[in-house]
Amino acid sequence: MAQTSLRAWRAVACGVLALLAALAAGHLVAALINVGASPYLAVGNAAIDLTPLPLKDFAVRTFGTHDKQVLLGGMAVVLLGAAALAGLASRRSPWPGTVVIALFGLVGVAAVATRPGLGAVAVLAPLASLVTGVLVFRGLRGKETVASRRSFLIVLAGSAVAGVAGQLLASTKDAGASRAAVGPLVPARRAPAIPADADFAKLGTPPFLTPNRDFYRVDTALTVPQVRTEDWSLRISGMVDRERAYRYQDIRGRPLVERTITMTCVSNEVGGPYVSTANFIGVDLADLLREAGVRPGAEQLFSTSVDGWTSGTPVADALDPTRGAMLAIGMNGEPLPLEHGFPARLVIPGLYGYVSATKWVTRLEVTTWQAKQAYWLQRGWGEQAPIKTQSRIDTPKGFETVPAGTLRVAGVAWAQHTGIDQVEVRLDNGPWQRAILSREITVDTWRMWWAELSVTPGAHQISCRAKDKRGYVQTAERAGTVPDGATGWHTISFVAK
Template sequence: MADTGSTAPADREPAREGRVRASAAALCGVLALVAALAAGHLVAAFLNPNASPYLAVGNGAIDLTPAWLKDWAVRTFGENDKAVLLAGMAVVLLVVAAVVGIGDSVSRRSPWPGVVLIAAIGLVGVAAVAARPDLTGAALVAPATSLLTGVVVFPLLCRAARRSRAAKAEGAPGSSRRVFLRAGAGVAVGAGVAGLGGQLLSGTRDATASRAAVGAVRPAIPAAPIPADADFAKLGTPSFLTPNKDFYRVDTALAVPRVRAEEWSLRIHGLVDRERRYSFADIRERRLVERTITMTCVSNEVGGSYVSTANFTGVDLADLLREAGVKDGAQQLFSTSVDGWTSGTPIEAAADPARGALLAIAMNGEPLPLEHGFPARMVIPGLYGYVSATKWVTDLEVTTWRARQSYWLKRNWAERAPIKTQSRVDTPRGFDTVPEGAIRVAGVAWAQGRGIAKVEVRLDDQPWREAILSAEVNVDTWRMWWIEFSVPSGGHRVTCRATDREGQTQTEDRVGTVPDGATGWHTINFTAG
């Protein structure tokens, strides 16, 4: 009896210190990670949504991604590129967290090696927030909260898992064996509440109500009416004006900045005689002008969809710069978004009244959509967006090219980026099957700042034929075109090319988007029969 009594504790001790199942160990790491991110997200909601460590790391990843890879992501995933990035980050983080948990179980020692790895992940979040140009030191509270939550929750869960394993090995009551299940469920629920709370609180900083309060924006000088024959939508072209919901969006913002008009301001400074600052009310009360402008992204490949047209309403950027007084020697207008993104515009383009550059506050008759820059953005005709179209703009510095380098200039994109003459076939679409006989081919062409003089279309190897053009609205907008061909059954190809009003025909040479926009003729293949 004495021997039996003395060996029982020794039998139980290995169970208490035994190895946790790999699935439970992995769950410890995953739950600790989720709890950490949720806690940081909640705290960030009170400070700045971009202080959320998950978003900060994602934004950092975007900033560090090589230009060619970003271009590939936009080309491959379109406007879903950021969702793909976030999903990829989530998978990587979950795998790492699971490995950390399993590693702790395999070691059969204290959870401190795992805690150190969790802390290292947390420090990445701290570094990402610290590197954000749009965040202050106070924002570090959010990633610090994530780090603290992770290093506290992980060992607690590991201990609960070991206790449950030991209780099961000793044949303890079911309630004792469910220690880990209760702990894990508690962490999961807490993380869910924190994450959802952070999302809802971020919404209370919502610019949606502020945007709604702005109401309709009526220009003192409206744009000219759009002629009825400005598009050939019935023949397969886009509508002349692009609805706001369909207007292309390409930017580096992982989370759309949410700025209330009441809190927004614009500072103009640098090489100026008088520093100026404007509130949204100041801009709204000025003489507003409406202009019809086609915008194009430099990431638009030949035949791509990153081109759209809208009526933009705002104030002349040239007037604001004149009031500030641009000094001699100024070369660029260096603009900064509320999320820290920067752009450099040739000063002559921004300050030239004839070009019609706008500080825009409305789009197609309504305040700018949040994703398109509410409360205010720049719109400068004739230049690709990365040097002309800063959204959520809050700072304009008149400076030199040498003094400041913008986001994309640092990544070896061109300093000046006039939009190139381009055209696109919209119908038939590539690899369509159409009835043999008469078919209509239709599309669009653009050469902002110069205007489209003609579009030529070629079927297979036949001679070029000139297409019918839509009415020209102005030289800063696209023009639609169509032409009819008779096609026999079988495979065919259609190619288009445009000539601008300066007599320049777009080149056949196919080059990519880097560093100043794509070139080449758009060709599609289809089948008749």
């Protein structure tokens, strides 16, 4: 029998509907196993892992905390376009589209099979996508059948039902209710109260404590892991005398400590926004490690997140009693927000987040640097990652127009675990002028500053630099974020009228 030739719009509909059915089926099966096995998310995570470092840096720099939404949106456009083209290529024969859909399915299988922490059974989700996609496509565009509008509506409705059912099933594992049930976290040792002169928010600096909703978030998780307290555990293994395992109640039942800590992301460019401060509540990480008994020769604390992400921290820093490394379960007086690591995360002052701040942490392995390489070390970032002395101008904003005369300049500076000694500003290439500093809370927190400058009408530039308590003066030499943090003076341009 002669092959039936479809109209272009019908052919496109066949491809697109087969794609939607495949993704919905995969999501439904993943909801029963592990939502991370959803082919769409697994391929997105694989794309993140395989993206070259300069492109990742560009994405964070350009899209900020919206980089994941941009990735998922871009994937959707590419998939829909490819499905439409596969349908068009199959106007006379279903085989071109069948091959394309099968290839998409195999990519999903590979992405899930290689994703850490999912397990072998997780491949059932992308296999469900593959089978569903092929069957739906061939059913809509079979040898002897010209698909009807009714067929299209049935597939569309079925895909919607499967997708919604998958989402509802996934929501039953939602950690939000578990977080709400935690109740108040009362530290046995509270952080010092924050005095009114700890910030100059009225002059244009951020508030000293960053509200949870405004705290920066940079991580590789496409979706926020949903971990309930009743399901969470932390295992300590490797070069220890005794392997240890803790449940959430084991940690919460200990005397809790609260510390005020400023965290900084290594992706923060000079003048960038990825620095925030919070009161973290938890237990001393060094106590947990001592209970396990760290053996001589140990160099690295290799931490693993529930989604398989890994980080490597110098053991010496984790054990240093003066540093105050924490396994944190609370933030600014409440349980950790889901997107910031609930039920538990690491917080180690003075180190960039990629070596010190594993969220949704579930395993700590004491080892050596040679034995294991963490996620970002495999991608060219530095092994040791002390936060660099930096300062930033918050007001006026770059390219702002301000009145001529006396100009008030304000900003922040940080040198965690060392402390800020002074900040200087200068107008154009004039002399440096010392700024007024806010009260220091601890050496692990930022300090606010402000100064007054006299500006004449016209275009100007303002630069700032910080000096830490070791006597180091922030360098003017510009360096990018890779491999161990940006350097340079923050300089803004503005116009006075």
